[in-house]
Amino acid sequence: MTCRVLIAEDHVVVRQGLKALLEREKFEVVAEASDGREATRMTRELVPDVAILDLAMPQLNGIDATRAIRESCPQVRTIALTMYAEDQYVLAALQAGFRGYVLKSQAASHLVRAIQEVCRGEIYLSPAVSRVVVDAYLGRKSLPENPLTQREREVLQLVAEGKTTKEIAHTLGISAKTAESHRARIMRKLEIHDTAGLVRYAIRRGVIQA
Amino acid sequence: MTCRVLIAEDHVVVRQGLKALLEREKFEVVAEASDGREATRMTRELVPDVAILDLAMPQLNGIDATRAIRESCPQVRTIALTMYAEDQYVLAALQAGFRGYVLKSQAASHLVRAIQEVCRGEIYLSPAVSRVVVDAYLGRKSLPENPLTQREREVLQLVAEGKTTKEIAHTLGISAKTAESHRARIMRKLEIHDTAGLVRYAIRRGVIQA
DNA sequence: TCCCATTGCCGGGTTTTACCGGATTGTCTG
DNA sequence: CAGACAATCCGGTAAAACCCGGCAATGGGA
Numbered sequence: 001m002t003c004r005v006l007i008a009e010d011h012v013v014v015r016q017g018l019k020a021l022l023e024r025e026k027f028e029v030v031a032e033a034s035d036g037r038e039a040t041r042m043t044r045e046l047v048p049d050v051a052i053l054d055l056a057m058p059q060l061n062g063i064d065a066t067r068a069i070r071e072s073c074p075q076v077r078t079i080a081l082t083m084y085a086e087d088q089y090v091l092a093a094l095q096a097g098f099r100g101y102v103l104k105s106q107a108a109s110h111l112v113r114a115i116q117e118v119c120r121g122e123i124y125l126s127p128a129v130s131r132v133v134v135d136a137y138l139g140r141k142s143l144p145e146n147p148l149t150q151r152e153r154e155v156l157q158l159v160a161e162g163k164t165t166k167e168i169a170h171t172l173g174i175s176a177k178t179a180e181s182h183r184a185r186i187m188r189k190l191e192i193h194d195t196a197g198l199v200r201y202a203i204r205r206g207v208i209q210a
Numbered sequence: 211m212t213c214r215v216l217i218a219e220d221h222v223v224v225r226q227g228l229k230a231l232l233e234r235e236k237f238e239v240v241a242e243a244s245d246g247r248e249a250t251r252m253t254r255e256l257v258p259d260v261a262i263l264d265l266a267m268p269q270l271n272g273i274d275a276t277r278a279i280r281e282s283c284p285q286v287r288t289i290a291l292t293m294y295a296e297d298q299y300v301l302a303a304l305q306a307g308f309r310g311y312v313l314k315s316q317a318a319s320h321l322v323r324a325i326q327e328v329c330r331g332e333i334y335l336s337p338a339v340s341r342v343v344v345d346a347y348l349g350r351k352s353l354p355e356n357p358l359t360q361r362e363r364e365v366l367q368l369v370a371e372g373k374t375t376k377e378i379a380h381t382l383g384i385s386a387k388t389a390e391s392h393r394a395r396i397m398r399k400l401e402i403h404d405t406a407g408l409v410r411y412a413i414r415r416g417v418i419q420a
Numbered sequence: 421t422c423c424c425a426t427t428g429c430c431g432g433g434t435t436t437t438a439c440c441g442g443a444t445t446g447t448c449t450g
Numbered sequence: 451c452a453g454a455c456a457a458t459c460c461g462g463t464a465a466a467a468c469c470c471g472g473c474a475a476t477g478g479g480a
Binding site: 083164165166180183184188193194195 | 435436437438439440
């Protein structure tokens with residue numbers, strides 16, 4: 001079976017690299033798009049079997065592009081190709097109708113496999129993200145944005161600003177031990193186990209600026 | 211002329227895509243690295259003609275990797291491959307000794323051209339970044355002085371990535387005590403006295419991404 | 421040539437973090 | 451009302467981070 005593929009990815013070098021790779025694997029790359037809007041338009045015109053979409057694209061992101069594609073061409077299956085493994089992206093992608101989710105940090109063979117499976121009507125998830133989905137199912141919770149409570153976010157911010165536990169306790173008018181528990185619970189929830197990780201998380205989430 | 215190339219890029223799919231692309235163009239890809247440290251080690255072992263380095267890599271970023279490469283293998287020419295067109299990255303890259311600077315948003319032909327030029331001893335800049343360089347020359351715009359030494363920046367990056375002192379020592383092949391003194395010296399120089407502050411500094415300076 | 425910056429190493433100290441337990445109160449919701 | 455969860459507090463331990471000295475080899479620049 002020859003599988004007709006569309007690639008949407010804003011970095012041209014990367015996109016052409018993917019194309020070379022897929023062609024070597026005997027897929028037929030029928031179109032390349034630089035942004036989500038172009039991707040939806042080309043999909044309508046050419047109706048590929050599979051559309052591979054980067055999530056981070058100008059004009060229209062991959063999530064919304066898939067929603068658009070599912071409306072106009074429901075028979076076209078889409079695969080997300082991204083560097084993000086965080087649950088908010090994964091769950092949002094699945095809700096939008098992606099049939100595959102592949103991390104850029106995985107080997108190319110994963111992408112090849114994903115295309116084959118999705119083309120056959122199956123679902124393909126990168127191993128690292130399967131866990132996220134199972135967790136979400138078991139918890140019956142599509143974690144909204146932020147699993148942290150108000151109080152925990154306050155503590156997170158102060159930690160990320162470089163305050164010691166003692167200073168945090170003083171600022172919030174609680175005991176040092178309590179501040180410590182908050183910090184510990186934050187770490188458990190986020191599965192981050194060092195201060196540096198908390199700081200990076202806080203910056204990514206916009207809790208503080210670098 | 212066959213050009214022996216090393217590719218360093220942390221996202222495996224992207225890296226393998228680039229490899230497929232370059233091999234189609236008859237370059238010989240002699241090595242692939244997932245981080246800057248691996249890239250410098252492989253460069254020493256295999257001495258390629260050209261090393262293509264992503265700027266954003268774990269363990270050791272592309273800028274510092276090029277510095278290291280220029281010390282141990284000055285005959286190896288390096289090309290930066292990145293999504294960043296901001297002057298701080300471009301100028302820092304040139305100061306570090308990169309002979310080529312290609313944006314991921316450019317067509318693959320630019321990368322091919324860059325490899326050919328650089329291999330021949332020339333300099334290659336993506337059109338969009340040439341402007342930055344000329345501006346900097348005309349305006350005598352230079353980067354804010356970075357008070358840290360190469361070694362200190364390496365330690366800083368690892369600290370900001372959440373590595374413990376012991377892990378840093380192991381990574382760099384030095385004693386834990388030495389790693390500790392580096393960290394202490396960094397803190398004294400920058401007048402930053404906590405990990406969180408170091409992480410924010412590292413992100414501001416582009417040593418790591420959030 | 422002499423000096424200084426850099427890098428690496430060591431001892432010995434205090435403070436803070438990270439992780440392990442457990443407990444109480446109030447609120448909101450099914 | 452029961453159960454879940456948020457927020458608070460507490461004790462203990464081992465590891466790590468932080469801070470203070472000093473010392474030695476190196477190699478390049480004044």
